[in-house]
Amino acid sequence: MTRYLARKVLLYLLTFFFAVTIDWAIPRLMPGNPIDGLIARIQADSTASQQLHGYFTESFGLNQPLWRQYLNFWLGLLHGDLGPSIAYVGSSVSQLIWAAIPYTLALLVPAIVLSYIAGNRVGAMAARRKVLDNTALPAAYILTATPYMWLALVLAYFLAFKWSIFPVSGAYDFSLQPGWTWEFARSFLSHWFLPFLTLFLVAFGGWAIGMRNLIIYELESEYANYLQALGAPSKLVRKYAYGNAVLPQMSGLALALGAVVGGALVTEIVFGYPGIGTLIITALQNRDYFLMQGLFLMIIIGILVANFIVDIAYVIVDPRTRAGIQGS
Amino acid sequence: MSTVGPRADLAATPEIALTGDGAGDHDLGPDGNRFETLHFAFHNTKLVIGLTVVLAFLVLAIVGPWLTDSTPFEFGYPLGQPPSSQYWLGTTSSGQDVYAQFVYGLRSSFLVGAIAALVAGSLGMAIGFVGGYLGGVIDDILSMLTNIVLVIPTLAVLIIVAAYLKVGSLWTEALLIGLTSWPWAARAIRAQTFSLAARDFVNLARLSGRGTTRVIVNEIAPNMSSYLFLVFILLFGGSVLTAATLDFLGLGPSQVMSLGLMMNTAVSNAALQLGLWWWFIPPGIAITAIVGGLYVMNVGLDEVFNPRLRRT
Numbered sequence: 001m002t003r004y005l006a007r008k009v010l011l012y013l014l015t016f017f018f019a020v021t022i023d024w025a026i027p028r029l030m031p032g033n034p035i036d037g038l039i040a041r042i043q044a045d046s047t048a049s050q051q052l053h054g055y056f057t058e059s060f061g062l063n064q065p066l067w068r069q070y071l072n073f074w075l076g077l078l079h080g081d082l083g084p085s086i087a088y089v090g091s092s093v094s095q096l097i098w099a100a101i102p103y104t105l106a107l108l109v110p111a112i113v114l115s116y117i118a119g120n121r122v123g124a125m126a127a128r129r130k131v132l133d134n135t136a137l138p139a140a141y142i143l144t145a146t147p148y149m150w151l152a153l154v155l156a157y158f159l160a161f162k163w164s165i166f167p168v169s170g171a172y173d174f175s176l177q178p179g180w181t182w183e184f185a186r187s188f189l190s191h192w193f194l195p196f197l198t199l200f201l202v203a204f205g206g207w208a209i210g211m212r213n214l215i216i217y218e219l220e221s222e223y224a225n226y227l228q229a230l231g232a233p234s235k236l237v238r239k240y241a242y243g244n245a246v247l248p249q250m251s252g253l254a255l256a257l258g259a260v261v262g263g264a265l266v267t268e269i270v271f272g273y274p275g276i277g278t279l280i281i282t283a284l285q286n287r288d289y290f291l292m293q294g295l296f297l298m299i300i301i302g303i304l305v306a307n308f309i310v311d312i313a314y315v316i317v318d319p320r321t322r323a324g325i326q327g328s
Numbered sequence: 329m330s331t332v333g334p335r336a337d338l339a340a341t342p343e344i345a346l347t348g349d350g351a352g353d354h355d356l357g358p359d360g361n362r363f364e365t366l367h368f369a370f371h372n373t374k375l376v377i378g379l380t381v382v383l384a385f386l387v388l389a390i391v392g393p394w395l396t397d398s399t400p401f402e403f404g405y406p407l408g409q410p411p412s413s414q415y416w417l418g419t420t421s422s423g424q425d426v427y428a429q430f431v432y433g434l435r436s437s438f439l440v441g442a443i444a445a446l447v448a449g450s451l452g453m454a455i456g457f458v459g460g461y462l463g464g465v466i467d468d469i470l471s472m473l474t475n476i477v478l479v480i481p482t483l484a485v486l487i488i489v490a491a492y493l494k495v496g497s498l499w500t501e502a503l504l505i506g507l508t509s510w511p512w513a514a515r516a517i518r519a520q521t522f523s524l525a526a527r528d529f530v531n532l533a534r535l536s537g538r539g540t541t542r543v544i545v546n547e548i549a550p551n552m553s554s555y556l557f558l559v560f561i562l563l564f565g566g567s568v569l570t571a572a573t574l575d576f577l578g579l580g581p582s583q584v585m586s587l588g589l590m591m592n593t594a595v596s597n598a599a600l601q602l603g604l605w606w607w608f609i610p611p612g613i614a615i616t617a618i619v620g621g622l623y624v625m626n627v628g629l630d631e632v633f634n635p636r637l638r639r640t
Contacts (some may be wrong), residue, residue, distance in 0.1 A: 011475055014472070015475075015476045015479045022480075022485070031505065141624055146612070146615075146616045146620075147612060148614070149573065150591060157600050157608075161600050161601065161603070182396065182452050256479075256480070257481075258481030258482060261484075266573055288623035289378060289491075289492075292487070296485075296488045300481075300484065303481055304337075
């Protein structure tokens with residue numbers, strides 16, 4: 001087990017190293033001097049431009065040798081210093097990111113966990129009921145092919161704008177102060193529901209399809225046939241099939257994380273939900289490069305942590321990893 | 329799986345893994361009866377439905393622009409008109425023809441999807457074949473690289489690259505998507521190659537002194553051609569989704585109309601508030617139908633190629 005987890009941690013450390021290097025290298029690899037590009041895009045007047053030029057040169061540390069710049073980048077990162085924000089003057093990138101993360105997590109965690117559970121359940125049921133297979137499966141294929149932002153647009157248009165069942169945008173009513181009151185909780189939940197539903201529905205389709213196919217595959221395997229030939233109750237056979245089918249679904253969960261996170265970003269933008277996605281669009285519109293680089297790293301760290309959690313869950317579910325029978 | 333685009337990961341990997349375990353389930357062999365395969369193809373409902381939907385939109389993408397004199401960015405039409413006999417899909421709030429935007433956008437989707445899938449497929453094949461066939465240290469390094477890129481969310485990389493590098497054409501966009509969406513394909517192809525590489529006919533080819541490239545091209549690739557085709561379809565679907573997301577974020581080419589860009593301009597011009605549903609509903613329906621059609625077609629093809637999955 002330790003060997004299995006140690007290998008995973010090594011891979012994640014390497015990935016992190018690789019990601020930080022990309023994050024550092026991209027602005028320096030792009031054609032032209034990044035500072036001139038930055039200033040041209042900010043469109044400041046000439047005195048301000050000169051000040052900005054000095055400021056950016058120092059911030060980027062571009063007057064130093066490359067290895068030194070790279071080292072400084074790491075040092076800053078390890079101190080939690082991701083640089084100043086251009087879009088929000090006076091705020092640091094890490095402050096902005098910390099303020100946005102709770103909202104994104106509030107959408108992502110329930111959406112991932114619930115869609116995984118519900119998708120697996122429905123998929124497993126569809127595998128043995130013809131009626132469900134013919135209705136739920138086509139629906140699941142449509143859902144998994146739906147672009148997140150479009151589903152968000154459709155839900156927002158009908159349920160928020162047209163029929164006014166849910167509020168239109170933001171994370172809570174602006175007349176309220178965040179706090180532990182019933183009124184705030186109600187406002188928060190009603191704003192939270194539609195973006196959550198978007199993420200849940202699209203992800204649900206993928207899990208249902210995967211589980212349905214895996215169960216059918218397992219039920220046709222040798223051990224299932226053998227159990228049936230012995231006269232074992234079909235409930236028992238299905239239990240074993242489910243246990244085996246959960247494993248590939250779980251490794252699929254690690255792979256799907258990136259896609260769901262991407263979906264959360266665009267969904268937040270549609271609903272004006274103040275999480276990482278909205279921060280990304282602000283960073284893009286204002287050409288706030290420090291913010292973009294910081295957000296990129298934050299997403300990577302989030303994905304790596306989530307992957308590690310899935311790995312631990314995998315160890316709990318799959319006894320082979322514990323016994324060290326299977327190294328990968 | 330990247331992405332948003334790489335949502336192909338989500339739908340695709342488990343399915344591919346399903347049949348991917350039994351090495352060579354897919355190989356029809358040289359004496360496989362072609363007519364039999366065609367027979368099964370035309371009698372497979374999933375394949376027929378998926379293919380019909382995808383082809384219908386492909387035809388619309390090709391023929392559609394000829395049926396109108398309008399161009400996507402042209403102004404001067406009535407403002408915010410609902411669909412009518414004159415403006416088939418209505419007009420935007422600034423007086424552009426939605427039908428023209430839609431059919432030109434469809435073209436972009438197919439183009440970006442196909443190019444990105446070709447790029448990602450080629451990279452995935454190169455890395456998968458070499459790693460799976462040679463094994464050893466080279467395989468270890470390539471697998472490590474694949475696993476690293478697999479964990480990094482494609483969309484995050486694309487956002488940061490596209491933000492610095494002004495994406496001016498569909499080709500750049502497709503290239504960017506292709507360069508970031510190959511890892512799951514490489515992994516799937518490597519696994520297949522690995523099991524084929526231990527077969528007798530491959531050993532024989534190796535013993536007879538054929539070089540690595542010739543063994544891969546002549547012996548291994550043809551025996552998993554159907555599998556490679558499935559990988560390509562899934563890459564195509566994933567790339568269409570990723571491109572739509574990038575365009576929606578305003579990171580795609582702004583001079584070329586695309587379905588994602590339609591949704592982007594609809595949102596930024598308050599189409600939701602104004603109730604101009606005909607502006608943002610059609611592009612999403614088209615993407616969903618094309619990608620869904622590709623996924624369903626993929627399952628159908630899998631059943632056609634792999635006799636063990638056929639249910640008679």
